[in-house]
């Protein structure tokens with residue numbers, strides 16, 4: 300309504316008087332246009348409207364590549380920020396402030412006049428009527444891009460979801476940081492040695508990059524920082540266990556780098572348990588498939604990933620991990636105007652039964668291709684299939700150590716760590732964030748300290 304009022308005076312001022320019938324028809328058309336084809340932020344527009352669900356790596360890439368196109372783009376996200384998830388584990392381990400790995404979406408899109416933003420939760424998509432159903436008003440589209448990312452996969456074991464900590468967004472990371480620091484606060488007043496040791500035991504389930512980085516950062520936090528904060532506690536009672544179902548960590552890396560990563564974790568003091576599957580978590584008792592058990596105050600689930608829960612509510616064909624099956628051109632076979640990119644999309648590489656990995660580069664490159672194919676559709680030109688340029692992978696294993704496999708170069712140790720620092724710093728969105736992260740890293744590196752070890756929000760008292 301406000302929007303109508305803002306626009307109407309200017310529209311009424313200039314045009315000459317119309318015949319009543321024509322005026323009525325014109326009014327109806329204008330109203331329909333305002334309702335059906337709103338511009339980026341509900342302004343009337345005759346241009347096609349592209350709605351992008353998700354302001355992550357994929358969604359922002361779509362918007363960026365449509366910024367000069369003759370379309371209006373509306374990004375919809377439940378949060379008002381873009382999160383840089385590769386550094387999330389550093390928030391969970393008190394190395395970085397949450398704000399330093401997130402950037403407001405409105406600040407990112409400010410330079411794109413045809414891109415708008417709406418903060419709301421998307422619940423469903425009505426493909427037939429081309430409407431996105433949200434917690435607020437429905438949003439109509441001409442083209443839709445689903446880029447809602449991923450969620451933890453508990454493989455149908457709902458109790459794991461209730462009893463373990465996830466690491467998927469900033470709220471998760473803050474919750475985990477609070478939990479770890481609270482565990483030490485409780486341990487200091489615990490007289491029973493067994494109970495104290497349980498409080499100081501952290502189990503990370505999943506030996507992928509997230510699990511490896513988290514386990515390394517936990518042990519460093521304990522050995523270098525909390526040791527000094529709690530001088531009366533014997534930190535040798537603290538225990539970090541990394542559990543992996545396969546016979547090595549970092550399965551996507553070459554075998555030599557995997558072994559280096561395992562050795563490094565063990566040297567740091569992480570208890571790496573390979574070919575070990577978690578069957579249940581009851582209270583503080585973690586039970587493995589071979590019947591053995593570990594008592595741990597905190598269990599983190601980094602063992603499985605699936606598409607965002609939104610995919611469950613869509614009437615579309617799903618591949619492994621509930622990811623939405625797409626054509627090589629990244630759109631749905633039945634709805635060519637609907638594209639899916641990033642973690643949510645299921646597209647097999649070379650029909651070899653393996654989908655593209657759920658990593659940032661895939662999301663960014665798919666976002667670019669989806670944007671190009673939307674423009675192709677508006678010009679009724681043929682669309683092109685997605686082609687992935689693999690820029691390699693890297694994972695850090697604590698201070699001064701990482702593994703890197705890119706463009707045929709395989710590195711481990713300090714040089715790989717420097718490469719990791721550089722790539723992650725440059726990939727962060729926002730100059731301010733880069734400065735804050737760099738300052739924090741330098742401070743942590745030279746002082747062995749972590750400045751962000753605050754217990755905030757709801758306190759954990761159990």
Ligand SMILES: Cc1cc2nc3c(=O)[nH]c(=O)nc-3n(C[C@H](O)[C@H](O)[C@H](O)COP(=O)(O)OP(=O)(O)OC[C@H]3O[C@@H](n4cnc5c(N)ncnc54)[C@H](O)[C@@H]3O)c2cc1C
Nearest residue numbers: 353355356357376377385421447448641642657658659662
């Ligand atoms: C802890 C962690 C570490 C990682 N480390 C690396 C790494 O080192 N290197 C790497 O390449 N990749 C890494 N990844 C994976 C990488 O972050 C993802 O592959 C990438 O973010 C996928 O981009 P996306 O756009 O598909 O989803 P995302 O970037 O996750 O964005 C999805 C967006 O959709 C929004 N959203 C979801 N559901 C809804 C809804 N129903 N309504 C409204 N909004 C919604 C979310 O709020 C989010 O902003 C990591 C991921 C995690 C969680």
